[in-house]
């Protein structure tokens with residue numbers, strides 16, 4: 281049979297399909313003829329849809345058209361003699377929208393030209409099983425995009441060994457362009473948001489570093505006046521984190537502790553040199569002045585917005601409190617003393633004992649551990665002392681590795 285493609289596209293009369301002039305049942309021929317008449321009438325009324333009837337064999341092979349609306353040719357601008365081939369070869373993408381029940385959403389499956397070529401048979405089988413097609417095709421027509429929505433109902437005619445697809449195509453270019461614009465805008469927004477997040481993270485990191493720098497200098501200034509060394513502060517922070525992680529502090533809480541502990545004696549900036557650097561023992565009045573370094577330190581670090589400053593303030597105020605209530609400035613007892621300060625108190629005394637000072641020699645490591653143990657329940661939280669002793673290997677590592685200056 282010679283096909284006359286112009287008739288497939290238009291209403292100029294001549295039929296160019298295979299079924300009406302082939303060896304098929306009268307029932308099928310009748311049904312097809314009435315459908316074609318129906319579609320022609322629909323086109324004649326100027327309906328905004330392009331009807332078509334496609335056919336294929338259940339065993340596979342090329343699709344052919346029994347009928348295709350005239351506007352398909354106009355819209356796609358095909359300069360070819362075969363509708364099916366032209367339609368197939370010009371599709372750029374095929375979108376399938378599926379409603380998902382759990383959770384309710386619309387799933388969009390996009391297949392590109394290469395995938396369509398590979399999956400054509402499978403998609404046709406899926407349409408046969410599902411009884412229809414509901415897809416959107418994208419074409420490139422002279423450099424401009426064209427989208428056609430395809431709604432088709434599939435009928436399998438077992439007796440005639442043919443599958444018919446009654447479909448309508450509708451131009452949805454405007455809607456799809458809007459969707460593409462929205463998706464692009466969403467992508468732009470998303471990348472803009474990601475850039476902003478990175479920028480904020482960078483700035484926050486810089487700010488935290490600057491804040492730590494300032495606090496470190498403040499701490500060094502206080503330590504310098506007191507005759508304490510930077511090495512004492514480094515060792516203390518490390519002892520505290522050994523104890524902190526052993527009593528269950530999270531990694532981030534332990535990091536805060538590590539940076540807050542060095543500021544415990546920052547209040548000594550407010551004590552007169554004549555008392556702070558006095559050689560020999562202090563009078564009771566002078567000791568009372570020394571005791572004020574806790575409140576001074578707390579005032580210096582007050583109103584901090586960051587957790588670091590808030591923890592540092594707590595430690596500055598309460599690191600001389602004692603488990604039995606004999607400490608200062610408030611005489612707090614056992615768990616009234618914040619955990620960070622209970623940890624700091626042990627490590628501060630331990631490092632002071634094991635360090636050399638102008639007025640004393642450094643204690644032996646084991647003697648200092650014994651002293652901490654002796655002060656269990658008197659100065660120090662007994663559970664923390666137990667953990668300190670349990671973690672002697674790590675404590676010793678810090679003791680041996682950190683600079684002793």
Ligand SMILES: [Fe+2]
Nearest residue numbers: 544545599600
């Ligand atoms: Fe202190």
Ligand SMILES: [Fe+2]
Nearest residue numbers: 508544545628
């Ligand atoms: Fe100290």
